[in-house]
Amino acid sequence: MSRFKSHPGKLFASTPPQWLKSGLYALLALICLILDQHQHRLEAFRQTLHVWTLPLQEIANLPMLTGHTLQQHLVTTEQLQRQNEVLQRRILQQADAVHQVQVLQRQLSQLRALINLKDSPQFPSHLCRVLGTPANPYIQKLRIEGGSQSIALGSPVLTDQGLLGQVTEVFPEESEVTLISNRDLTVPVEVERTGLRTLAVGSGYQGELWLPYVPSGTDLQKGDVLLTSGIDGLYPRGLTVGTVISVTRHRSTAFAEVKVHTNLGVDSYSLVLVTTPAHPTTPPE
Amino acid sequence: MDSLTPQIPAALRQTASSSRILLSFLVGFLILLLPWHGMGLWFRPDLLGLLIIYWGVYEPYAVGTGTAFLLGFLMDFAESHVFGIHGLTYSLLYFLIQFYRVRILSFYRLNQMLHVWVLLAVSQWAEYLINGILGYIWPAWPLWLFPPLTGAILWLMLPLFPDRSPRPVSPT
Numbered sequence: 084m085s086r087f088k089s090h091p092g093k094l095f096a097s098t099p100p101q102w103l104k105s106g107l108y109a110l111l112a113l114i115c116l117i118l119d120q121h122q123h124r125l126e127a128f129r130q131t132l133h134v135w136t137l138p139l140q141e142i143a144n145l146p147m148l149t150g151h152t153l154q155q156h157l158v159t160t161e162q163l164q165r166q167n168e169v170l171q172r173r174i175l176q177q178a179d180a181v182h183q184v185q186v187l188q189r190q191l192s193q194l195r196a197l198i199n200l201k202d203s204p205q206f207p208s209h210l211c212r213v214l215g216t217p218a219n220p221y222i223q224k225l226r227i228e229g230g231s232q233s234i235a236l237g238s239p240v241l242t243d244q245g246l247l248g249q250v251t252e253v254f255p256e257e258s259e260v261t262l263i264s265n266r267d268l269t270v271p272v273e274v275e276r277t278g279l280r281t282l283a284v285g286s287g288y289q290g291e292l293w294l295p296y297v298p299s300g301t302d303l304q305k306g307d308v309l310l311t312s313g314i315d316g317l318y319p320r321g322l323t324v325g326t327v328i329s330v331t332r333h334r335s336t337a338f339a340e341v342k343v344h345t346n347l348g349v350d351s352y353s354l355v356l357v358t359t360p361a362h363p364t365t366p367p368e
Numbered sequence: 369m370d371s372l373t374p375q376i377p378a379a380l381r382q383t384a385s386s387s388r389i390l391l392s393f394l395v396g397f398l399i400l401l402l403p404w405h406g407m408g409l410w411f412r413p414d415l416l417g418l419l420i421i422y423w424g425v426y427e428p429y430a431v432g433t434g435t436a437f438l439l440g441f442l443m444d445f446a447e448s449h450v451f452g453i454h455g456l457t458y459s460l461l462y463f464l465i466q467f468y469r470v471r472i473l474s475f476y477r478l479n480q481m482l483h484v485w486v487l488l489a490v491s492q493w494a495e496y497l498i499n500g501i502l503g504y505i506w507p508a509w510p511l512w513l514f515p516p517l518t519g520a521i522l523w524l525m526l527p528l529f530p531d532r533s534p535r536p537v538s539p540t
Contacts, residue, residue: 101467112437113452119451132445139401140401142398217449220508226448266505
């Protein structure tokens, strides 16, 4: 029997040349690019990688977290007292406003009941700690604590300054927020002064948005404040989105070029508020 | 007589252990995961790219195109970006490394640094180009200039790291 046992000969004279290997891998990378960018087929792979590299991420988060802890420990009593005083004063000032709002809300729901209108949706929310930003200059994202247990995909994220963004990726332990200045995000807004409803699209630059398809004749000027219009059922109505910084009207086009600045400094937040979307939807990425 | 005995060139023999190579990639990846942002991002060297150059030059049989490609995935994950971008640029980088490998091996360190700088710059700019084609913004000018430069300077500091390159084994 052993006579017939064949020995595998050398099938290839040499290993494939480097250009062929690199070319094939480049082709594979292109296929991955298309699968991820256009069809979102690699989400499961991203989740798996996240779980695998969890210990490394914990280590990488340490400097940021110890920084926070150190800051908390190195505060003097005097500073704390001053801060406490300021906060208490603010609570007192806001208590009055909250009381008025409660009265108004009761009246509003009574009036709504009179004309058989449904109550506007309530959005429960909870606080989350910011872990950091992904080291990437071209996408505006934020990593926050709290994973699939507590955060729903597509939840709006707020700060005291207004709308910050939307949760676009939920991992088991943490989530990723796409900021409103990200190129892929669009927010339905209304102009506070005139009530004009339009869309604000992220520009891809830090803290910058623009308004597409605003006719040249529209009453819109520098300094106008934009609020969320709430018509998408996702963002609560009336959150500050940004301020118009320039309106350029060209003769050649029918639309004005409107630039909007958010009044958020992303780096300065350690806590954000994550609310629940009224109708859980998939993010528009 | 020693000089007459046939020897495999030191550069072709794998002398670094696989665990050391793996550990270097692990540390590189860990440094990438740190919260770089703002000005820090300008000077963040492409550590995985640099490691691919190093091992691609000194241990081409241990670290091949496939490894470079897989590391690209890790990089995309760390930047939470579209998968495939760094796979593409690292494939290109590895091709260039093998093209210039013998030349880099024969040079002294300062001259090597120039090559490393060019390699890092090409892979970085290729990445920006792909991002541009995908519709993302063009990064500010410091991001074109500084990261490859920091990487090249790190190459200069190689003698500071322990056990930096394969030593020729004396025939005893």
